[in-house]
Amino acid sequence: MIAEERNPPVKLPNEPVITPQIVAEHGLAPDEYERLLKIMGRTPTMVELGIFSAMWSEHCSYKSSKVWLKKLPTKAPWVIQGPGENAGVIDIGDGQAAIFKMESHNHPSYIEPYQGAATGVGGILRDVFTMGARPVANLNALRFGDPKHPKTRHLVSGVVAGIGGYGNCMGIPTVGGETNFHAAYNGNILVNAMTVGIAPTDRIFYAAAAGVGNPLVYVGSKTGRDGIHGATMSSTEFNEDSESKRPTVQVGDPFVEKLLLEACLELMATDAIVAIQDMGAAGLTSSSFEMAAKGGLGVVVELDKVPMRETGMNPYELMLSESQERMLIVLKPGREELARKIFEKWELDFAVIGRLTDTERMVLSWHGEIVGNIPIPPLVTEAPVYERPWTLTPLPPPLDAAKVPAPKDWNASLLALMSCPDLASKAWIWHQYDHRIMGNTAINPQEGDAALVRVPKGPHGTSHKGLAMTSDCTPRYVQAHPETGGRQAVAEAWRNITATGARPLAVTDNMNFGNPQKAEIMGQFAGAIMGMAEACKALDFPVVSGNVSLYNETEGRPILPTPTIGAVGVIDDISKAVGSRLREAGLGIVLIGETKGWLGQSLYLREACGREEGAPPPVDLAVERRNGDFVRGQIDLRRIAACHDLSDGGLLVALAEMCIAGGTGAEIALPTSAIPSHAFLYGEDQARYLVASKAPKDVIADAERAGVPALLLGYAGGDALSVKGLLSLKLSDIKAAHEAWLPAYMNATD
């Protein structure tokens, strides 16, 4: 038995003296260190300092973002668990829950793209299966620098291989995502990974520890020296020395994680678990701390019992290592042998490393000596929270479409857009992801606005439900006006779920921004949150989980503000779902929603005119909802054969995508209107969809009754796409242009 209340702890041999320099190296500001001293009442030991440093890092404490995140709506009747747990949980009916979250692994992926991206996937998978869910789908949102930048090709190659390497081995289909390129990400790419899992609603596992005396169990891989201080590293700006931080990037082993997944699910089917938490950022520190804090308890950790990969490791390294594929579990008393057998069957480490106490202190022992002793509640309640100064980005004046030149050659303009890096086919990427495993994938990448997978059989038997999932953000809109951009990101995610016929239910957000200590960056964050909050409220689309990644800057240059929205929706009868493929001649092509010809911040403006200016398209949330509800209703009536929302590139790009995805051409004509043709065809007005229907007149009649603008543009058929009087292109030519860019870029050797 250890003398828990002995205070102060012993000093270890070679323990350095805590100097201001050591404090600064731990990322603690001088006033934060004062706060620490007040809580401790004495100078901390190295391991204690390391724990404060990790727990109060931006990554773990959300100290700059907390006050703003509170403004997001998080509740709805179908929300079972909102933000604050490992992942969000929503009720999808039939006794089943969808559990999901998106998380960034930006800095590690820039330093070491394969392992950075792979462990990003591993981490988000653990967040989801920790809660009792079997993961059923992965998505990812990637932002790379200018394709011409010398590092970009290497980063694309490594990140994609890393995501595939981990997800493919785990046997979870990677079904969707998005990839953009922009020079603002040259020195700081974004890798946001999302996992969605399914669990019975009565078997969801949480992190809050309970039961004084209950054993604390460590399972999974052994602890090594990898990833020490990852949480602190990811909470600072990059500079030219960042590559020397490669040792702070963890190394993933998806094979072990697959075993861990199966072993955890097997244990979860018994009644042995009180609480469970994965060891992610800040490893053993944050997992043990969070479990004890959430349960209002204390914990004793005997660090010498932790399975170690190498000899000579010390308490500091053990507490701060971010070795992957590890879990911490609080078991019911007497269940240790049952649990041990399961983990031994899966050839994983299993060790009882401590127990819960009623002291509300975290006590760390090392071969019988106390080496750390921290009061838990004040570390949480007195954690720094900053209301950083912020300056909102003003709304730029709208751009007059008449002042944007029309294309000189319409055919060439469409081919150029379809082959620009942001719109070119991403098949080179998603063919490296197993998107078919589990046999439930109903909509493949690039065949619909959202990915769609069948929900596996639940406690109430066979399901006919489908889960629609998407990830969206248009960073150039957010940069131009964060409030509009935040609103648009949520609206587009909602629209993409709707376009399959599913009901959008909830959101996970991944907030990627620059240095929050700059007022204009904090203003971008604030503005984006305001826009997102407004949209989530108006669309009944609560935020149930998320992640904040700040300090995405290199040498003082910030990324485009990128609040990535991951969203999930449900369709009760998956046989009614539609994709975006135009597969049948004779279908009427109907434009839903009003077109004003908004070219400000459009891709046409950027790609064809080389300009990034004007206000982004406004988002009218009432109209968004009305138009979306109408489209979903028409899909439910089985009136729609294919549906695609209008976003980047506007109407003509959307139609071209539908044609090449389905292998059927189309012939449309523009209505007579005052809007210039290029604004009509390339404008990015929101709340619009293209639908293909056998009964277009019925769709239009219903739309009129619902007060929704709807216009029959033409019909599907043939092997060309043509717009009367303007453009005519063979599908094979559009397809070739669309598909050629990325493989050619990746295979180039210059």
Added chain:
Amino acid sequence: MKSAVLVFPGSNREGDVAHAIELVTGRKPEMVWHGAGDFEKTDLIVLPGGFSYGDYLRCGAMAAQSPVMAEVKRRAAKGVPVLAICNGFQIAAEAGLVPGVLMRNAHLKFVCADVHLKVETSQSLFTNRYQAGQVIKVPVAHAEGNYFADADTLKRIEDRGQVAFRYCAPDGAVDGTGNPNGSIHNIAGVFNEGKTVMGLMPHPENATEPMFGGTDGKALFEGLVEALT
């Protein structure tokens, strides 16, 4: 038809093939853990896809040495049919149940895509519901599916009709366009000499339902049921 699906640490498509078998037979296969030295007598043994032992060392090399594989080899020698898919094919090749080896894809990347396959013969347990020359569409998902055999072996398996499927273009042309991994002679699947063991890289189990990848793989399982019931 009674069937057993073997499960190795790191197998991950065992559920997919079990689902396909249940869909066709109405009966769940027995799932057999790799540590088992013996298991119930069945009409069919399936080695499923995945990353057994993380694909470390060499794909399939470690699984081929597991206790249950000794029993599989004994039964295969007595003529019990074995269907070996993807990682299962790699294991079967390592265990010497089928000729040839599977190397890293020629383009060095993982590939998941629908491919077209030309059925080489309908004269087997596995292909009796297909016509020789028929073109079917099923997905592949692998990083090491580049089939290779030395010239003598290749000549022997071609002469004896041991090639089950070849990658082809949608119109059936066996050329470079339809080959996703660089396999020699576009070989996607092979039999043992007695045609009681078949190894193939593509996943017929992921093409058994109209909404979820099409139905071109279903006939393989229906054919097995017909032959083994």
